[in-house]
Amino acid sequence: MVFGLSGSQLFGVGLAVVGTIVLAFSARYVWRATSIYRAEVVSMLGETTPGALVRVSGTAQQGDADLLSAPFSGNDCLALRYAVEERRLSPFLLPWFVTIHELAGSDAFRVRTAEADVDIVEPARTVTLEREIVATVPPSDEPPERIARFERTTDAVPVTTYWRSPPSLVRPLTRRLSLGTRRYSEQRAMPGDEVTVVGRVTETGDGIDPLVVSDRPPSQTLVRMAKTSLVGVCLGVFVVALGLVLVLL
Template identity: 65%
Template sequence: MVLGLSGGQLFGAAMLLGGAVVLLASARYVWRASAVVRASTVDSLAGVDPGSLVRLSGTAEQGDDETLTAPFSGSESLVLRYAVEERRLSPYLLPWFVTIHERAGSVPFRLRTPESVVDVTEPTRTVTLRADRVATVALHETPPERIERFERRTDALPSTTVWHARQFGIGPVLDALSLGTRRYTEARATPDEDVTVVGRVTEAGGVDPLVVSDRSPASTLRRMAGTSLVGLAIGAFVVALGAVLFVG
């Protein structure tokens, strides 16, 4: 015994601590993501205090800044998230696509609502736009020129991984599972597209965006907080089990 506690109680205390950490971290992110439903829906910032959390929907228009060029499609974008996924074996030995490279960004733009034009002034923190699969490239295929150039110039993206290797005797099996195949996706808001912006009103009368989305508030919340909701459930279960063991 340690400090008068049995082995089972010590294990329960460790589970309580670990579960509490998971629970608090997940709850913090869920609360942050819930801004999309907590925000006040407005069409104009007239009379809205700086710092207020608002949700505006309208048409995205180019501001004074140049647009972003999407790396795979070449589309001119105001808001952009792109990702490279690679087909690998999961821990359960089932093939799935794993994100191996992802970036997001935006430029300041204007949002035309039914009542006003609002400046979206800062880079957005989260992009939950519907993704477009630009290309899927199997291991032995040559990617489109634009994608090939992107991979060549991006140091953070390995050109080959262990899933590209074909060991003697098992190569046909790996090929049949399409391991090493890569998918290239872009989620983007281009000029004249309808989007929803959630953010805080700035002193200058614009919006500092937390989220740019093309989904409903509830769908955006599920998209942002899905993993954390699972973390909440796991954390709560571990805390409950740890409490039972600790009380003994």
């Protein structure tokens, strides 16, 4: 026993701590998702108070910064989110695509409304846009040159994994289930696209520090952002409750 706690109680404490961490991170993201409704709708900054949470919608335009180059398609864009997924076995032994690398961001750009050009001056924390599958590559095939170059130069994405190069004994089964297949997707905001940006007015009052860049109505944006985190909230609550039960038994 440690500190008067049995083994099961210590395990319960550990579960409660882990569950609290999962709950905190998931709840924080859900709270960010609700910002699209909590924000004040504006079409120009004008007399808006610095630090105020605002929502602006309009046509995305290039600002003073260079355009970003999407890694898989090569398209120039203002905001970008890309992901590499690999088909693996789930805990329930069913094949599914698991995200093995994902990155999102933006550079400075402008949103043209009916009344003004509003500067988006910082990288976006969350980018949620229409998703395009650029390529789907079985493990037996070579990816397009641009994607192959990306994987060679990005340490965060392993060129090969157990699922792409399994032992020869199980290879017929993994190939039949398409395990190891990789899917490369991009979400892009390009000049001329209609976007909604939620963020805080800068201290100087002449731009927005963005929290969210989206191309969907507020309700769809909220659902898209919150649905994954709600699973985390539920999981966190369950793990905390289970840990407390073990501690109190």
